[in-house]
Amino acid sequence: DQQVKQNSPSLSVQEGRISILNCDYTNSMFDYFLWYKKYPAEGPTFLISISSIKDKNEDGRFTVFLNKSAKHLSLHIVPSQPGDSAVYFCAASGGVNTDKLIFGTGTRLQVFP
Amino acid sequence: DSGVTQTPKHLITATGQRVTLRCSPRSGDLSVYWYQQSLDQGLQFLIQYYNGEERAKGNILERFSAQQFPDLHSELNLSSLELGDSALYFCASSVVGSEGYTFGSGTRLTVV
Numbered sequence: 001d002q003q004v005k006q007n008s009p010s011l012s013v014q015e016g017r018i019s020i021l022n023c024d025y026t027n028s029m030f031d032y033f034l035w036y037k038k039y040p041a042e043g044p045t046f047l048i049s050i051s052s053i054k055d056k057n058e059d060g061r062f063t064v065f066l067n068k069s070a071k072h073l074s075l076h077i078v079p080s081q082p083g084d085s086a087v088y089f090c091a092a093s094g095g096v097n098t099d100k101l102i103f104g105t106g107t108r109l110q111v112f113p
Numbered sequence: 114d115s116g117v118t119q120t121p122k123h124l125i126t127a128t129g130q131r132v133t134l135r136c137s138p139r140s141g142d143l144s145v146y147w148y149q150q151s152l153d154q155g156l157q158f159l160i161q162y163y164n165g166e167e168r169a170k171g172n173i174l175e176r177f178s179a180q181q182f183p184d185l186h187s188e189l190n191l192s193s194l195e196l197g198d199s200a201l202y203f204c205a206s207s208v209v210g211s212e213g214y215t216f217g218s219g220t221r222l223t224v225v
Contacts, residue, residue, distance in 0.1 A: 004155075034213065043115060043203055043216030044156070089156065099144060099207070100169050101214060105155035 003027045004092050006104035013111050019077040021107050023090030026071065031094035034101065035064060035075050038087045047088075048075070080111045116140065119204050119217035127225055131192040134220045138185055138206030144168070145187040146214060147179055150201040162187055194224045 005024045013019045021035075031052040036044035050057040050064045050073070057064050063076045077084055090104040116139035126132055138145050147159040158171035162181035173179075176194075181187040191198060201221050205214035 002155075006155075036216075041218070043117070043205075043218045045115070045216070046213040049213065091156075099161060099163075100146070100158055100171070102158065103148070103156035 002105075003030075004090055004102050004104040006088075006090055006107050008107050009105070010108040010110070013080045013109065015082055015111055015113050016079045019075075019080045019084065019109055019111065021075040021077075021088050021090075021109065023073045023075075023104055024071060025073075025092050027092070027094070027102075028071070029094045030092040030102075032092065033064070033066060033073050034091045034093075035062075036089040036091060036103075038089065038106070044089055052094075077109075080109075082111050082113065085109055085111050115215050115217060117142075117204060117206050117215050117217035119202075119220050121220060122218065123221050123223075125223045125225060126194060128194055128196060130194050130224075131190065132194065132222065134189040134191070134202050134204075134222075136187045136189070136204030136206075136217060138187070138204075139215050142206035142208050142215070143185065144207045145181055145185070146205045146207075147173075147187070147189050148203045148205065150203065150219075151197075151199075156203065159189070191222070196224050198222065199224045 034049040035047040038044040066073045087106045089106045091101040118137040143164045146161045148156040159173040161169040179189045201219045203219045205216045
């Protein structure tokens with residue numbers, strides 16, 4: 001049972017435009033959400049997070065939006081840069097095992113000039 | 114360098130064999146997590162240790178086992194290897210809680 005879903009395996013965006021990556025979850029006990037970025041041959045690196053008490057968190061070019069009623073979150077990157085090309089993983093935690101992160105399958109973002 | 118060290122980086126072995134993957138967490142981190150990433154799959158949680166004790170278990174096969182030692186480094190043991198065990202195995206560490214794991218660069222296991 002995939003509790004965290006990223007339904008778009010890939011996304012291609014022109015440099016300077018907005019990239020929107022989406023993530024859906026099924027477990028209503030999740031109360032903390034994170035986005036990780038992964039380059040080839042490297043481990044995932046933490047990008048941005050949001051607690052369920054908020055609906056938006058912003059860090060520079062990156063903004064995460066949380067819609068609890070829809071069990072949906074999204075990552076906006078504005079403006080997109082070629083260096084943003086990577087695989088982005090959505091992750092969630094909460095409930096009994098609050099330490100454990102459940103990851104989605106990832107979305108490969110390609111930003112072209 | 115994330116501060117989490119995984120060795121070896123690459124491992125090629127035959128079916129039926131046993132291997133050990135090693136992880137040294139970031140200094141001060143008490144929790145170690147192991148994840149498996151197969152082709153086109155997300156990161157599947159295997160197991161978590163906290164200060165030497167098993168804290169949470171995920172989809173870890175009975176052929177797999179792990180432990181965390183007093184110096185906090187951890188080892189993931191994979192035995193009776195099958196072709197389907199070929200994957201990237203990541204270790205992550207955190208002080209406590211899920212507020213941003215730090216991942217190692219992974220061990221790529223190829224079973225032939």
